Amino acid sequence: MVPNPTTGWERLQDVFYRKRTEYTMLWTDEVDLNEFIVAGAPYGGALVLVRDTGRPMSYKGPDSRQKMVLIYSNAGELIYNVPWDKGTIRGIGWSDDEHLILVTEDGTVRVYHDFNGGFSQFSLGKDAEDHGVIECRFYGTGFVARLSNGRFVSISRYDEARPRMLAELPKSATELHGWAIVPPSYTLSRHVEVFLGVNNTVNVLDSMDVQDKYLEEGPFSHIAVSPNGALTVLYTAYGKVYVVSSDFQKKYSEYDTGTLDSPAQVLWCANDCVAVAWESEVRLIGPAGGALSFYYDSRIWLVPESDGLRIISEDRCEFLSKVQDVVAQIFRIGSTSPAAILLDAVEQLEVKSPKADDNVQLIRSSMSEAVDACVKAASYEPEPYWQKRLLKAALLGKSVLELYSSDEYVEMCEILRVLNAVRFYDIGLLLTYEEFIRLTPERLIDRLVSRHKYVLALRLSEYLQLPTDKIYIRWSCAKVRSSTEDDKTICDAIVHKLKSIPAISYEEIARTAYDEGRSRLATQLLNYEPRAGRQVPLLLSMEEDEIALIKSVESGDPDLLYYVLLHLKGKYSLAQFFRLVNDKPVASAVVEQLARNEGPELLKDFYYQDDRRADSALVIYREALLLDSISDRIEKLKLGAKIYQDAKDPYPDAKAIEDHAKLYEMQQSFEKDYKQAFVGLTVAETIKKLLKINQSSKASKVKGEFKVPDKMFIFLKEGVYPTVKKG
Structure with missing residues (x-):
């Protein structure tokens, strides 16, 4: 028999709270929360359990020392045992993406990205290393660490960690007590702030300065800020609880706990009330000073949520939350709200009572309101039986209405199916409707995948019409990490699983294989990658340079080919680089163009390596013509001619370059002898100028050296000495 939803309701002033058992812990025989x-x-x-080194531990065999950091589901099922070797842990927290953050005494921070042991690491800086970390406070994207010298250091992002020291406290701050942080999203400066109990007051620290709020009720041993950042609770060393605005301008309530025992935790239960936890008691303090107490036989821990509190004990996981008004109006004894009457109509209809129609007629004018209330109340009910009853009532009311949009009803049915699936024992995600809306379905799927719940993740993704590529990729990566089979078997299994997924990328799977030391498997997987732009960079990082070059050529992407060639040119010597591209015509043509753009030296080396003597000599010839020094120009021309001569096959251009060098030598000699400019003239111009200065023998020598035809020579000579006609 499913109990009535009102079972376990407790009145706190004018509202109800309920504490319901969600899971009976599976760790009962393994974990001592003390x-x-x-x-x-x-x-x-997930829950992380870290050994409290300040308490004595029971010896449970040689493996007990290794169980320093354990990750469990809310049902007490072990998800992962984190290998730990970094010394004393001073900070334990989670990011919004369920990444575990561990901070050690020397300021080392490890961010675990999954439940496979993968992590990134950074340091809080020299101050943390020199003075040591005492404790930390965490929020969604960062945290603040308190050092032993009284300074505070902030991290605002885990992906780009940049430690930042907060303002230094004044020398008058001799006694430091409890402290809390306000996330940047709730501060005017958009930077994290620290509320610190100093002496008998509270100081507010940020990155720039310190503000004293001039309170007198302290010292405050515990400080906590509400989830919406609007309220702050101050717990004094004398057992009094004050709730004030977060700007400390207004005090809303005061409560005396009646005990001087220091609590283990002081937290907010959503934004509605304050929870104070001792070793075996949780006291809920309302806004007007009322209180509820819950007692336990063993040590407990509170985990705050945006709409309630998780209470973790050795034998069960409970959820404490406010009963929403819409739920209270429906299930409260004697309720006459339209939604309550509509729910009763369903019960009457099931027993075929005519009273069902009377109920419907009674609330016909407010039927739309009743349907909305039933749909909304279903989102707050954790028990599937009552979810179905409320949705059935909404369906009945909806059938009576002529015009009513069913979108909200259909969406609620879908979401509740998802929530019930992930709340199941095997999964242990204690997710409420409001938190699901904030988390988003995509991030929920990520959490299932990180727990290796691939089948459920696939079914939910298909049900919610979300892409499934990432799930298949993560499954493949996990198979690569855990499988002991040979490379071909693993590759065939992955390809068989992924072949029905169009255009899925194998790049991440291949990278995982390479990181695991299975280079051959990585290369095999990359053969199935449809996008060369993802194949090539990984092949280069794997030092499969020739395969990367071939893939870049086959891709037809000039930018990718340029990228690969420039990478290889910087990695290898020129000789090795040219040999690598020599038998690849497309790559060779691109290298030739690169060499043309870069300069003659690289182009000459390329032609020489490729045994293209004529092209190499032509480059030298062009280079020689640009030189200012005639001697250097002659040397270059001779070098070009020699390269031509060393070729296996004769080149007709070799004689032309050799003749050009000879002409320069002769012109250089003429300039020296006759003190006139000859360099740069053609053969014909040189002969003509020699004849003009009456150096016929030198002109004849030039004629013979360069085989100038007799007709041309006569023509040049007559041009110098024109014949005079006799009259």
Whole structure:
């Protein structure tokens, strides 16, 4: 028999709260919470248990020392045992993406991106290393660490970690007590702020300065900011609880706990009330000073959520939250709200009572309101039986209405199916409707994949019409990491699984294989990558340079080919580089163009390596013509002629370059002898100028050296000495 939803409701002033058991813990025989510190990921995420080194531990065999950091689901099922070798842990937290953050005493920060042990690491800087970290406070994208010298260092992003020291406290701040942080999204400066109990007051720190709020009720041993950043609770060393605005301008309530025992935790239960937890008691304090107490036989830990509190004990996981007004109006005894009457009509209809029609007629004028209330109440009910009853009532009311949009009803049915699936014991994600809306379906799928729940992730993705590529890729990466089969078997299994997914990328899977030391498997997988732009960079990082070059040529992408060639040119010597591209005509043509753009030296080396003597000599010839020094020009021309002569096959241009060098030598000699400019003249111009200065023998020598035809020579000579006609 499913209990009535009102079972377990407790009145706190004018509202109801309920504490319901969600899971009976599977770890009962393995975990003693007296030995651990517990922190929970947001949005009903995983629990991390870290050994409390300040407490004595029971010896449970040689493996117990290795169980320093354990990750469990909310049902107490072990997800991952984190290998730990970095010393004392001073900070334990989670990011919004369910990444585990561990901060050590020396300021080393590890961010675990998944439940496979993959992590990134950075340091909080020299101050943290020199003075040591005492404790940390975390929010969605960053955290603040308190150092032993009284300074605070902030990290605002985990993907681009840049430690930033906050303002230094004044020398008058001799006693530091409890502290809390305000995330940047709730501050005017858009930077994290620290509320710090100093002496008997509270100081507010940011990156620039310190503000004293001049309170007198302290010292405050515990400080906590509400999830929406609007309210702050201050717990004094004398057992009093104050709720004030976060600008400390207004005090809303005051409560005396009646005990001087320091609580283990002081947190907010959503934005509605404050929860104070001792070793075995949780006291819920309302806004007007009322209180509810819940007692336990063992140590407990509270995990705050945006709409309630998770209570973790050794034998169960519970959820404490406010009963929403719409739920209270429907299920409260004697309720006459339209939604309550509509729900009763369903029950009457099932027993075929005519009273069902009477109920419908009674609320016909407010039927739309009743349907909306039933749909909304279903989102707050964790029990599938009552979800179905409320949705059935909404369906009945909807059938009576002539015009009513069913979109919200259909969407709620879909979401509740998803929530019930992930709340199941095997998954252990304690996710509420409001948190699901904030988390988004895509990020929920990511959480399932990180837990290796691939089948459920696929089914939910198909049900919600989300892309499934990432799930298949993550499954393939996990198979590469865990499988002990040979490379071909693994490759065939992955390709068989992924062949029905159009245009799926194999690049990430191949990179995982390479990181695992399976280069051959990585190369095999890359053969199935449809986009060369993803194949080639990984092949280069794997040092499969020739394959990368071939793939870039086959891609037909000139930018990709240029990228590969420039990478290889910087990696190899010129001789090795030219040999690599020599037998690839397309790559060779691109290299030739690159060489033309870069300069003659590279072009000459390329032609020489490719045994293209004529092209190499032609480059030298062009280079010689640009030289200012005639001697250097002659040397270059002789070098070009020699390259021609060394070729296996004769080149007709070799004689022309050789003759050009001879002409320069002769012109250089004429300039020296006759003190006139000859360099740069053609053969014909040189002969003509020699004849003009009465050097017929030199002109004849030039004629013979360059085989100038007799007719041409006579023509040049007559041009110098024109014949005079006799009259």
